[in-house]
Amino acid sequence: MEITNQKFTIIVTGGAGFIGSNLCNYFLEKGHQVCCLDNFATGHRHNIEPFLKNPHFKLIEGDIRNLDTCRLAVNGVDYVLHQAALGSVPRSINDPITSNEVNVSGFLNMLVAARDAQVKRFIYAASSSTYGDSESLPKVEEIIGKPLSPYAITKYVNELYAEIFSKTYGLETIGLRYFNVFGRRQDPDGAYAAVIPKFVKSLIKHESPVINGDGLFSRDFTYIDNVIQMNELAMLTENPEAVNTVYNTAYGDRVTLNQMVALLKEYLSVYDSEISHVEVIYGPQRAGDIPHSLASVEKAKRLLHYQPQFSFSQGLKEAVDWYWNNL
Template sequence: MAYSELPRLCRGDNKVENERILVTGAAGFIGSHLVDKLLIDGYEVTGIDNLSTGSIDNINHHFGKRSFRFIKGDVRDSRTVRNAVKGASVVISAAALVSGPRSIHRPLETHENNVTATLKLLEACHEVGVSKFLYISSAAVYGRARELPTSEECCPHPASPYGASKLAAENYVSVFNEVYGLDTVSLRLFNVYGPRQTSGPYGGVVSVFLDSVLKGRSPIIFGDGEQTRDFIHIKDVVEACLLAMKTDGVSGEVFNIASGQPTKISDLAKMIL
């Protein structure tokens, strides 16, 4: 279960009735699980993804359902975004170019995907009168955390272009809440793991370790393995997202979504082995 301010979110159990939810990055790891749960819960869902990193296999089991519509498009394109937002009451922004290491090699592309695209989406939401905007952010905004456990009160200090881009996008989300009155919530996800997570060079450590073991190799640990991470399962992340979407009285807030339990990388490798 996600921790931090989740008890406050748990007080809200309002269902967003008869409303269409737009999920950006719908074919990605997190976005596709959001689409699954929203459809199970009876929502109308529009998903958009340019499939640059997401996989159509993550969502093609929904094709043909009257409650699901998929748009192959890029959220960096203003016209595409405006068309996607039409008819949506809630927008969940899960599209992003993820990974700190990748962003170091591609900082401008990271900015365009994570900041410029978010700003265009916010503008479109404001123009059409979207009821709520949920932004999927990242614990990467904290960089090398100066205190553990890391609370929302800790000063962000990004250590990569990716972390900087997520923080910049968060700031735009906050501005649209303060200046334009858009109902927003930002969720800083820690180390998410679960089905559909990629195991490539920019994949999560859990999926990378699992892939190594399945291929008969030992997981590669950098350093002494004493470094810790907070891992949270994708199902708990989805639950937190839906609670944030349905809860009143949290407009403009930012929440950490994590397990609250540190795990050493060396211990993670032992669990998987």
């Protein structure tokens, strides 16, 4: 995806996390100066270890809840790619206060710091959870419902703050509503691990993955390389109509959890035929979960010229290969 030969200074907050470390890697390979800000609450040092000797990479170990740290991080920066957040609906239900402190207060600190440093543009990770109880499919950016979790509230508040900073202070912002991102470096461990890496690890160990509900809920699972493309397009677009708005960041198709597990077993069985015989366990439905998720990516295609490169099945094959060789 060659867009420009110009070199920029980019700050990736949450740069040691799954999405953040992939963004750091991509932009370092393009020859940009990359600064990672992370407090390692959910990110991992091993994700950024390969970059530490790169002269174009800088690590700031700090917390976005500290405004001075945010100011230090954005000093001399062209673009902010704000990925730092406490993800997970269940986590926010169990601890809404910390989710709010990080996702709202920390986000506001970054906006203020970016405004004062006069960065060119502030691109941030928004969330498909913002669609809440809206039942319309596919999801289009202008039609949302009421949030179904504290996490969803925090991500919606981010969009409201970004809009106000654009209108009031002239800070260019773009929100990317991520839909169930998966791929290399996504952590399979921990209480709030995402479903795909968690299931991959279970299946490799011949343990039965547990699906919440009957497995008929569907998701627009989005491979990491499509997300990287969207961040770069949002960063570099020169279309004035394309800024100060939000975009679905997805593939634009959906699969049920049952279909997802079936494909996982199929792809993993190439490495270990026993995996095809591992049974699935069905548990109770999870609070705050939306039944179906499917994005329209027409707005991103029209304004950013987005062309997702990886379908779910293509991305899953890549992810399975990575996990088999790295778990």
